[in-house]
Amino acid sequence: MSENTIKLDRERTLRIDANALADAEEKLAGPVLERIGRGRLGIREIRALLWAGLRHEDPELTLEGAGEFISAESLPRISKALNGALNDFFAPKK
Numbered sequence: 001m002s003e004n005t006i007k008l009d010r011e012r013t014l015r016i017d018a019n020a021l022a023d024a025e026e027k028l029a030g031p032v033l034e035r036i037g038r039g040r041l042g043i044r045e046i047r048a049l050l051w052a053g054l055r056h057e058d059p060e061l062t063l064e065g066a067g068e069f070i071s072a073e074s075l076p077r078i079s080k081a082l083n084g085a086l087n088d089f090f091a092p093k094k
Helices: 018-028 032-038 043-054 063-068 075-090
Strands: 002-007 011-016
Touching: 002 075, 011 018, 011 043, 011 075, 018 032, 018 043, 032 043, 043 063, 043 075
Parallel strands: none
Antiparallel strands: 002 011
16 A cells, blocks of 8 residues: 545545555556556546545545546646555565
8 A cells, every 4th residue: 555645625645555446447447557557647547546546535536526636737746646656556565
């Protein structure tokens, strides 16, 4: 599990774990790891990963609600938080 704090509508904790990745795969109807491995995440993937990573603290958050956090201003911040959380999750543990 990996957690990163991100400022959206308020301070939120983005948590990437196996459950979040599985939830994102369900919404995307396909393996998210392949998409991450290609390094070409589109807005659909970013929105699904953001939604899945925030649900642990906000179970009522919808996919559309997560999409409302994404703007030209917030996208670099969201991408950085997602990349950090994904890198931490997949990093070899000692």
